Amino acid sequence: MTPRTDIEQVELANTALYEAMEQGDAEAMDELWLDGQVSCVHPGWPVLRGRGEVLRSYALIMANTEYIQFFLTDVEIDVVGDTALVTCTENILSGGPAEDDGAVGPLIGQLVVATNVFRRADSGDWKVWAHHGSPVLADGADEDED
DSSP, X not given: OOOOOHHHHHHHXXXXXXXXXXXXXXXXXXXXXXXXXXXXXXXXXXXXXXXXHHHHHHHHHHHTOSEEEEEEEEEEEEEETTEXXXXXXXXXXXXXXXXXXXXXXXXXXXXXXXXXXXXXXXXXXXXXXXXXXXXXXXXXXXSOOO
């Protein structure tokens, strides 16, 4: 088996971040974040600083989201030494509150551009150092043409 490049390893770590959210897996989320000082900005939220505060925010989101699925596009990965920068578009499909019969409520789509910064931990694994998500409020078709 050929060893994976740093870019491949970062791509796997980035994918694991979104899979943990989709599965509502707080333990996996905990394993993905760097120990120490981290930060996170969810769309519309203030900056969250510190591992405990960031992980609590994910636990809150996962506990209050019936269904969520991410389709990542425009993924770009740059690695310099022990730091990696990932930019992507999160095409999010989420389910509204459950209906009385237990079925997932109406599905809602949303676009978020995200920046994820990873650091190589002492273990050699790539861990999330920072996440910043910003909602896409308009598409290019709405812009004025010159």
